[in-house]
Amino acid sequence: TQLLEQSPQFLSIQEGENLTVYCNSSSVFSSLQWYRQEPGEGPVLLVTVVTGGEVKKLKRLTFQFGDARKDSSLHITAAQPGDTGLYLCAGAPTSGTYKYIFGTGTRLKVLA
């Protein structure tokens, strides 16, 4: 069974600080997605990474897919209260699959 472990589970930081969230597995994934979920809402897709070593930037968010396509990281620069939420990674075991494996999430709180 493929699993995605996220760390840390919880993170509380001050506005302006930087942080990194990790998503790790012993299995290879065809692609990996990152979502943000706010209370009472469904997850919203932030990015999809496909190629090993790929780096994508979305404003202050930087996403990286590991060279071996087994892990990924999300780095936030100068965090803002609006970044507060649950961050989920989701891996596609094979290309074209519709069955993603979701991580357990990292709950981020950014204090003003």
Place this chain on the structure above:
Amino acid sequence: GAGVSQSPSNKVTEKGKDVELRCDPISGHTALYWYRQSLGQGLEFLIYFQGNSAPDKSGLPSDRFSAERTGGSVSTLTIQRTQQEDSAVYLCASSLAGGNLYEQYFGPGTRLTVT
């Protein structure tokens, strides 16, 4: 345009009762997914519909769970004889087509509490 909608937003039911959860996908989206999100857990795949193909029910945890999709649009997830372990947020998502090339758009979920 309208996103994915789900109803009810909250449902409290007694153990042993049946419940129906509804999902209205984005118009024109042929793929529809149901997930379960328990406290402190990630999303657990339940069932997948794609067009007129037979649904993939491999994620349904027991035969108390069933789902249907009428006319390729609205979907209903039914849980019979609810148990306390069924308490969770049930999320529905739709995408233009199936597969990881297409973005999934999620509804706000139905929070189910079984007392």
